Amino acid sequence: MITLYKDDRKTTLVFHIRCENEVVPLVGARVLFDFISKATGQRIGGGECEIVDVPSGMCKYNWQEKDLSVLGDYQGRVKVELAQGATRDALTMEFKIVERP
Numbered sequence: 001m002i003t004l005y006k007d008d009r010k011t012t013l014v015f016h017i018r019c020e021n022e023v024v025p026l027v028g029a030r031v032l033f034d035f036i037s038k039a040t041g042q043r044i045g046g047g048e049c050e051i052v053d054v055p056s057g058m059c060k061y062n063w064q065e066k067d068l069s070v071l072g073d074y075q076g077r078v079k080v081e082l083a084q085g086a087t088r089d090a091l092t093m094e095f096k097i098v099e100r101p
Contacts (some may be wrong), residue, residue, distance in 0.1 A: 028083030
């Protein structure tokens with residue numbers, strides 16, 4: 001579980017995309033992030049990620065204002081649209097948004 005502070009968009013989400021410990025080929029791909037409320041199952045945010053380093057599969061997502069505005073438990077789902085046209089579910093992460101102490 002990744003804990004984030006409400007309305008703190010300064011933190012960038014950085015992750016690597018791998019399949020069976022092998023790097024997923026991201027040349028010509030798009031990486032998308034969906035931010036989903038676990039309470040409602042609805043997508044409340046997300047968007048396209050930046051591919052930072054193609055050979056290592058490193059990507060980053062910059063939080064948007066609406067993403068971190070409500071306290072609660074969330075799931076982040078990363079999808080890859082490959083250059084060949086196929087879409088793959090690549091990664092699922094668990095998040096909790098809390099008030100800053």
